[in-house]
Amino acid sequence: MKIKKQPPFKVPKGYFDTLEEMVLDKTKTNYNAYGFKTPKNYFETLEKKILRKTTGFEKKSKKLFQNAFAATLTAAACLALYFSINTTPNQTIISEKNSEQAFEDFIENYYLEDRDSYDILSLLEETEIETALTFNSKP
């Protein structure tokens, strides 16, 4: 007797193409509090906006912090120079390597303080906000 290796059961045409979608639909948690809506296709555009902004914002914000840090560093260097003249004339004030490390520490500490990002935004010039972080009121 010849035994068919293929199972005798059948599924509707294209069943497995839609199965994943059906399962995901049913298991998807509705995170929306009912009543709230979003504009049409909002989540499709949101992803693109975020990805576009993360690249631009990183460079801009780093530049902003770097400027603030440079000002602080200049003031610190002036003080250090003043004291070094009076104490140890041959001592290097701040090496380039140290300043880079200090900048990284500054950035890390800045975030550890968990500053309000909206306060950070208020430090930016209007033009910088427009080019670096366009917060559209409408998606």
Place this chain on the structure above:
Amino acid sequence: MKHQSLFINALKHPSSREEAFARLVSEYKERLYWHIRKIVIDHDDANDVVQNTFIKVHLNIENFKENSTLFTWMYRIATNEALNFIKSKASKMGLQNQEWVEALADGLESDTYFDGDAAALALQKEVARLPEKQRIVFNMKYFDDMNYESISEILDTSVGALKASYHHAVKKIKTKLSDEN
């Protein structure tokens, strides 16, 4: 856990960061948006805060120490961002945070992006009248059906305190809504 560590490594490594971050945004954008939306109520505000949350995640991922899951870390950032946003908006308007949130909930009837029925509207108005922490706990438990352990990690509050908060919130809302009917 191992899978998460690999993913976090990909997020931290400059060569793989862009692709990993795109996956992260794709995976979490809706969840974080709805979490934020329930706190700030207005769509445009939620739109600002969710984008700012992801920017903050992107900027801080290198400092993420993996003491918690990525999920709870991101929720914590989103919650803080949403609360900071309310604080900032309310203070600009010369209002208390609670007053600002209540005013937003009272305006839901005319909100283009709200189409709930009378019951949904009444519920949102009562939720807005809860103290800040109770309101967040209620949203996470009632609407998102999150377990107390996850909420505890996100809000850095004990499970016992969360249960008490939720219990009080439900009791207040039930009383108010039954008084109205």
